[in-house]
Amino acid sequence: MLQLSISDIKSQLQRAGFKMTPQREALVQVLIQHKTAHLSAEELFMLLKRSHPDIGLATVYRTLEILTQLTIVKKIVFEDGIARYDLKRKETGHFHHHLLCVKCGEIEEVFEDLLFDIEKKIETDYHFNIMDHRLTFHGVCKICQFAERDES
Amino acid sequence: MLQLSISDIKSQLQRAGFKMTPQREALVQVLIQHKTAHLSAEELFMLLKRSHPDIGLATVYRTLEILTQLTIVKKIVFEDGIARYDLKRKETGHFHHHLLCVKCGEIEEVFEDLLFDIEKKIETDYHFNIMDHRLTFHGVCKICQFAERDES
DNA sequence: TTTTGTGCAAAGTTTTTGCAATTTT
DNA sequence: AAAATTGCAAAAACTTTGCACAAAA
Numbered sequence: 527m528l529q530l531s532i533s534d535i536k537s538q539l540q541r542a543g544f545k546m547t548p549q550r551e552a553l554v555q556v557l558i559q560h561k562t563a564h565l566s567a568e569e570l571f572m573l574l575k576r577s578h579p580d581i582g583l584a585t586v587y588r589t590l591e592i593l594t595q596l597t598i599v600k601k602i603v604f605e606d607g608i609a610r611y612d613l614k615r616k617e618t619g620h621f622h623h624h625l626l627c628v629k630c631g632e633i634e635e636v637f638e639d640l641l642f643d644i645e646k647k648i649e650t651d652y653h654f655n656i657m658d659h660r661l662t663f664h665g666v667c668k669i670c671q672f673a674e675r676d677e678s
Numbered sequence: 679m680l681q682l683s684i685s686d687i688k689s690q691l692q693r694a695g696f697k698m699t700p701q702r703e704a705l706v707q708v709l710i711q712h713k714t715a716h717l718s719a720e721e722l723f724m725l726l727k728r729s730h731p732d733i734g735l736a737t738v739y740r741t742l743e744i745l746t747q748l749t750i751v752k753k754i755v756f757e758d759g760i761a762r763y764d765l766k767r768k769e770t771g772h773f774h775h776h777l778l779c780v781k782c783g784e785i786e787e788v789f790e791d792l793l794f795d796i797e798k799k800i801e802t803d804y805h806f807n808i809m810d811h812r813l814t815f816h817g818v819c820k821i822c823q824f825a826e827r828d829e830s
Numbered sequence: 831t832t833t834t835g836t837g838c839a840a841a842g843t844t845t846t847t848g849c850a851a852t853t854t855t
Numbered sequence: 856a857a858a859a860t861t862g863c864a865a866a867a868a869c870t871t872t873g874c875a876c877a878a879a880a
Binding site: 543545549580583584588589607 | 833834836838839845
């Protein structure tokens with residue numbers, strides 16, 4: 527089941543006592559349309575203003591906060607300190623990983639569940655009850671590796 | 679070789695064209711003393727003021743930036759958006775992992791290199807040249823698990 | 831009609847920057 | 856002496872909050 531339909535998210539909101547509004551719906555739409563883009567609140571706000579010129583940035587932040595609490599969206603902060611928001615893909619059952627290129631800034635996603643065994647080991651060895659994770663590799667992406675080769 | 683001596687860091691700074699100052703030395707000392715504490719710039723600043731009442735917060739930020747560039751220190755940002763700074767432990771050859779308790783906020787460190795095989799796989803499958811990583815598990819620590827049990 | 835949500839502006843946080851004075855090499 | 860560094864204050868960048876009005880259930 528893909529966690530990507532508006533009506534599904536609407537019922538999740540309502541079950542939690544929130545109302546569905548045009549602004550919230552629009553934000554979810556934008557998140558769906560740009561689901562691999564790792565957008566910041568400001569970037570989402572800019573995209574939303576196209577269809578909803580009167581929307582406020584505070585509404586974007588408040589809605590993202592709710593969606594994060596409902597685990598519909600995951601907040602991820604890389605070393606630049608800016609919060610980015612990723613729609614969770616329910617189909618995979620775990621949060622995906624990121625490859626962050628230090629040259630061009632591009633973020634590639636890895637959907638394989640690479641951490642299964644490691645999580646088991648951590649739970650056992652450290653008595654830590656894992657609920658979520660963040661795994662990001664910093665390095666040079668394929669395209670930038672080619673660019674580097676051409677430079678020399 | 680432990681990356682933890684002042685004189686070693688001093689020569690690294692000088693090799694890169696930076697000067698060693700009392701403020702920088704003091705910051706490194708504090709980082710060594712609190713090497714498992716994951717302190718923010720503000721927290722480091724407070725600790726530094728004890729011995730150097732005149733130190734400025736900007737100096738702390740500027741020095742951390744340099745130490746980060748020289749990979750003496752690693753900057754890590756969790757979902758609260760505050761940058762924290764970890765002295766890199768050269769002995770392990772890789773950056774350690776973190777267990778972040780969602781109940782008490784405690785951060786436990788995992789020094790085992792759990793990612794070796796995964797990094798190999800990523801490098802091959804994605805043609806991504808890995809230079810560094812950030813791996814954090816969110817969950818409930820041992821102590822908070824006991825507290826939860828007692829609550830019910 | 832009751833409760834929740836919205837936009838705006840103001841305030842709060844964390845981090846960065848300009849600059850004159852000081853310190854290091 | 857030359858170059859880099861410092862502290863301070865101001866600015867910048869991102870996020871949160873208070874409030875009166877509006878919209879959803």
